[in-house]
Amino acid sequence: MSEPAWRVVLLLAGAFREGVDTLHAELAEQGHPEARPLHGFALQAVGARGCTINELGQRLGVSKQAAAKTAAGLEKAGYLAREPVPGDRRAVLLRRTPRADDLLAASEAGFEHVAQRWRRELGAARYDDLVDALTRIAGDGPLGDLPGWLTQRPSS
Amino acid sequence: MSEPAWRVVLLLAGAFREGVDTLHAELAEQGHPEARPLHGFALQAVGARGCTINELGQRLGVSKQAAAKTAAGLEKAGYLAREPVPGDRRAVLLRRTPRADDLLAASEAGFEHVAQRWRRELGAARYDDLVDALTRIAGDGPLGDLPGWLTQRPSS
DNA sequence: TTGAATAGACAATGTGGTTGTCTATCACGC
DNA sequence: GCGTGATAGACAACCACATTGTCTATTCAA
Numbered sequence: 001m002s003e004p005a006w007r008v009v010l011l012l013a014g015a016f017r018e019g020v021d022t023l024h025a026e027l028a029e030q031g032h033p034e035a036r037p038l039h040g041f042a043l044q045a046v047g048a049r050g051c052t053i054n055e056l057g058q059r060l061g062v063s064k065q066a067a068a069k070t071a072a073g074l075e076k077a078g079y080l081a082r083e084p085v086p087g088d089r090r091a092v093l094l095r096r097t098p099r100a101d102d103l104l105a106a107s108e109a110g111f112e113h114v115a116q117r118w119r120r121e122l123g124a125a126r127y128d129d130l131v132d133a134l135t136r137i138a139g140d141g142p143l144g145d146l147p148g149w150l151t152q153r154p155s156s
Numbered sequence: 157m158s159e160p161a162w163r164v165v166l167l168l169a170g171a172f173r174e175g176v177d178t179l180h181a182e183l184a185e186q187g188h189p190e191a192r193p194l195h196g197f198a199l200q201a202v203g204a205r206g207c208t209i210n211e212l213g214q215r216l217g218v219s220k221q222a223a224a225k226t227a228a229g230l231e232k233a234g235y236l237a238r239e240p241v242p243g244d245r246r247a248v249l250l251r252r253t254p255r256a257d258d259l260l261a262a263s264e265a266g267f268e269h270v271a272q273r274w275r276r277e278l279g280a281a282r283y284d285d286l287v288d289a290l291t292r293i294a295g296d297g298p299l300g301d302l303p304g305w306l307t308q309r310p311s312s
Numbered sequence: 313t314t315g316a317a318t319a320g321a322c323a324a325t326g327t328g329g330t331t332g333t334c335t336a337t338c339a340c341g342c
Numbered sequence: 343g344c345g346t347g348a349t350a351g352a353c354a355a356c357c358a359c360a361t362t363g364t365c366t367a368t369t370c371a372a
Binding site: 003004005006008009011012013014015016017018019020021023040107108111112114115116118121122126127129130131133134135136137138139 | 159160161162164165167168169170171172173174175176177179196263264267268270271272274277278282283285286287289290291292293294295
């Protein structure tokens with residue numbers, strides 16, 4: 001009750017930001033200074049076997065145009081390569097490069113470090129409680145369009 | 157620890173999103189369908205006594221140009237009015253309209269409802285623990301440039 | 313073979329951010 | 343009283359994210 005309700009909602013964003021910032025500080029040290037928060041999520045969505053632009057859009061919960069742009073940026077950054085799809089000359093298979101796998105590995109480790117830091121800071125029991133509480137509270141939205149979600153008006 | 161570390165960080169964003177979405181669904185019902193998440197924060201930054209564009213930018217942690225854009229949007233939406241500053245003919249005083257105060261009141265109530273829902277869902281003790289844990293974990297960044305923060309590469 | 317559905321590119325727009333440039337005003341020092 | 347520097351804000355250009363709409367090429371089915 002000490003915290004006003006709006007502060008609590010803001011704390012969620014603050015904690016998220018803190019975690020992501022910490023992660024990216026570590027990623028920058030590991031040779032991925034240009035990695036942006038959405039890169040990791042997108043690469044994870046591409047998967048080890050690769051996927052097409054449309055699939056990427058569906059997995060991220062965004063339009064295929066947005067997915068195409070994201071893929072283009074990832075390709076330019078050296079994280080994705082394009083291959084033709086054998087059976088379908090329209091489609092393009094997006095494939096993670098070794099550099100992308102390196103980023104993902106570093107990202108996974110970085111997330112682990114963040115979680116460990118929090119666990120150490122809170123104590124294991126309180127940390128587990130936190131995770132459990134968040135699991136109950138959090139919606140299961142796509143999370144792919146976080147930036148746009150903040151700006152877009154709710155209706156339309 | 158059943159949850160992988162990256163999931164936990166995502167849960168924070170998911171919970172934040174859930175809270176804001178719930179809030180704005182309620183705001184839409186209360187006559188503010190066009191309110192966007194950043195509106196409330198900006199109006200709160202303007203304050204009851206009003207402020208100038210530069211002050212708004214400083215309070216939100218963004219450039220004055222960004223603040224000017226935000227203020228323009230808020231003005232167009234009927235939430236802000238511009239008044240001359242008596243002593244300084246360069247400056248413009250941004251003032252909240254009655255409609256803005258209505259939005260803020262509805263927003264405060266909405267946040268309260270969100271918190272109450274969570275409190276009911278988790279139980280008071282677990283909810284308080286959650287808030288406490290978040291307080292320790294969350295950084296104290298500006299929070300004003302959340303959308304840009306996701307996309308902008310770290311410094312450079 | 314003809315026509316609908318699909319993959320993806322391309323353009324325009326909206327919202328957020330940034331930096332850089334410009335004018336008008338203020339404040340200070342000579 | 344006038345020049346100089348700082349400040350408030352506007353304006354333009356640009357980037358990153360999203361959207362919808364339109365277009366071509368390819369696939370697949372009737």
